[in-house]
Amino acid sequence: MANAAYALQQAIFTKLTTDDATTSALGGPRIYDDVPARAEFPFMTFGQSTERDWSTGTEDGSEHVITLHVWSRARGRKETHAVIAAARKALHDQVLSLEGHRLVNLRHEFSEARRDNDGETFHGISRFRAVTEPG
Template sequence: MKLSMQMTITDLIRTLRWRKIALCEEAADASRPIRDEPKSGGERKPEPMTSAGLQLQKALLKLLKSDIALNEWVHRRVYDHVPEQAVFPYITLGTTSTYDWSTFTERGSEHFLTLHIWNRGTGRKTVFEIMGRLDSLAVLPAFKLEGHRLVSFTLEQSQTFSAESHGGYAGIMRYRAMTEEL
């Protein structure tokens, strides 16, 4: 008798979960905006799409290249792709991962951005100094994103190490950013 009663409760829980999921899907469909039909039979022009990840990268590059104190070390050497004869120290944009962070009413994204700091000669101290300056620059008001609002921008991890392949030292800074569409 206990087993059949337990099965009945389990079935009831499953049914309630599926109904909850169906209701959530219906609510999501209802909250999506309905686009207007083109007027007078003309074609509707596509709306310009802005990628939050791309906007975040542009804002970050602009911020890093324009900071006077940071440029005492790197002299605007902030690269997406490093030139062959790059002068040290410099900063590179590393891996960026973007995940959906949307709700029923708002579209949003979660981003993980990695910055790499490379140095030769002057050692680990310069890497730490550059990383300290990068961390002090990464504040919300500094970022202006087209079509998006930056909700948060936090340092998740930093690391320094000997980079034998580059004959010097390196640092990695990994940031987490949350954005919402405007």
């Protein structure tokens, strides 16, 4: 059985790369765990993820916090916000199929958009919380 955190990442990746609004906002399925050299902007990356025991006295479970990053070189934050909004709609409260696990819930926690330290890139951060159980 696949690790719950990795199964969740795979399901999120599949959902986002097949979601028309997200891929349209990105200009294609530009969602990476490991960014290729010379990646075309805008793109999205998987950031930090955490997994905590969420078991009860009778049921096993895990709580996950997943961070997605958006990178844009467009003027202003509009493109960054559009990608964040599309990803949120694609993931928030959606049912995703996980290998070896069941997704109990997936909720958007917060998003922000800011100028990166290089002065030319806008950086969006979007955090989600999920609960899984063995399936």
